[in-house]
Amino acid sequence: MDKEILANLDNPDELFKILDKCVKTPIYEDENEHTDTLTYELSEYDRNKRIRNHIHRGIYKLIDTNTPKSINYAITILKQLENKEEDYSLNSLKVRAYSMTKETLEDAVEITETLPNTNKRLYMPLLSAYIKWFPEKAFAFLYQIHDLFVLSYEDIKVFIFDIDRTTRNKKFKTIPEQLFDIISKYEIELEKPIMKKLSFQLQNEDQCSKCMNKLNRIVLTRQEIYDIKSSFYTTYFNTKPRQNAVRSFENFCGKRDFNVFVDGNNLLYYADGHDKQVKFTGYLRLQNAYKQLKSMGLKPLITLHERHGAKNMSYLKKQFPKRYKIILNILKKLDMYYTPKSNNDDWFFIWGGIITSNAYIMSNDKFRDHIFSVSEDKFKKYFKQLIIEYEVVSPKDRRTIVIKMPAKVTRCAQKIKNFWHIPIASEQNDQWICVNTA
Numbered sequence: 001m002d003k004e005i006l007a008n009l010d011n012p013d014e015l016f017k018i019l020d021k022c023v024k025t026p027i028y029e030d031e032n033e034h035t036d037t038l039t040y041e042l043s044e045y046d047r048n049k050r051i052r053n054h055i056h057r058g059i060y061k062l063i064d065t066n067t068p069k070s071i072n073y074a075i076t077i078l079k080q081l082e083n084k085e086e087d088y089s090l091n092s093l094k095v096r097a098y099s100m101t102k103e104t105l106e107d108a109v110e111i112t113e114t115l116p117n118t119n120k121r122l123y124m125p126l127l128s129a130y131i132k133w134f135p136e137k138a139f140a141f142l143y144q145i146h147d148l149f150v151l152s153y154e155d156i157k158v159f160i161f162d163i164d165r166t167t168r169n170k171k172f173k174t175i176p177e178q179l180f181d182i183i184s185k186y187e188i189e190l191e192k193p194i195m196k197k198l199s200f201q202l203q204n205e206d207q208c209s210k211c212m213n214k215l216n217r218i219v220l221t222r223q224e225i226y227d228i229k230s231s232f233y234t235t236y237f238n239t240k241p242r243q244n245a246v247r248s249f250e251n252f253c254g255k256r257d258f259n260v261f262v263d264g265n266n267l268l269y270y271a272d273g274h275d276k277q278v279k280f281t282g283y284l285r286l287q288n289a290y291k292q293l294k295s296m297g298l299k300p301l302i303t304l305h306e307r308h309g310a311k312n313m314s315y316l317k318k319q320f321p322k323r324y325k326i327i328l329n330i331l332k333k334l335d336m337y338y339t340p341k342s343n344n345d346d347w348f349f350i351w352g353g354i355i356t357s358n359a360y361i362m363s364n365d366k367f368r369d370h371i372f373s374v375s376e377d378k379f380k381k382y383f384k385q386l387i388i389e390y391e392v393v394s395p396k397d398r399r400t401i402v403i404k405m406p407a408k409v410t411r412c413a414q415k416i417k418n419f420w421h422i423p424i425a426s427e428q429n430d431q432w433i434c435v436n437t438a
């Protein structure tokens, strides 16, 4: 019989007849009763499994043919198949077939609700079916399932245009607040075309030209920021010396209001070749960075390993016999924090950037790649917004740097007062929509 099924996979009419026969032979019931009609070398269990697989393949073929007739065949057969073992593949097949007609859609939803596996491929055809036949229930269904798996722009795009319709005319009964929840949760960027009426471009880099509110640079909940802090804390401050060092550092910062934490070691070495030799221009670069940040209205703190600093006179004298006094003079005028010998340099300035709200970290080091290899994407995205990068002006002038600030506004859904702001993916990266949900 399975050979027959295989031979007729492309012929729905014939297939139906074979499957129909198949179904009427109760292969799902007592295994031993019907062995006399079938002569197989396979064991009972394997044989039944094999036949089931063929039936399933046959039904898939019917569904793929996608004519009203083939789908009705598929549904007719499926309705006759009992599912005593709660076989997942049969259930998902039923969901798939039942979601293809208006009359059986509710059956499909019902089965889906009993399944342990929240597979997106199962649910999305249901959503499409609602959109097609019961548009007024479509958004409610989307909201009901939105926690089960990650949603993308493609999944929600039909509802976007509903926002622009008046409440009475909303085809899918989309509730803007709930839709924006979803967009925000999965960090979805909208795509063009979009309603002109709602879209705007940032003015002065961070202001909405519709509602005039300023958008934010970092949009994380307090809980998320707390999680990032604790994760960093448990990963890096796991020894007594480090815990003592972090306490001293926090005490030092607590008395001032620094808002840029500069990776001094990175600046000192950067762009002076890979010989790992600190050069005099390195100190001039520290000075230049400090002055530029100050002139931008920021309050920088440079962290530097103590072996390179004012506390290590013997080193400075030895390395820079003619210039060590100049170096001391430079360092004296900067806000410096010298990190102790036994500690890894990296974490001081990073920690400063994390514990200070609305602060920046300045470094060209790709520390994100190794230090945060254990962290989630969300953390990485967060750190990206903190980091100021720089370049030297030219190979000839390595003491002067060009500062590259991170974007003033974080590209993600942002609710400010009653206005939701959602970024639109585009080349210029500066288009958004603004929707009043009051």
Ligand SMILES: [Zn+2]
Residues within 6 Å of the ligand: 208, 209, 210, 211, 212, 213, 419, 421, 434, 435
């Ligand atoms: Zn706005």
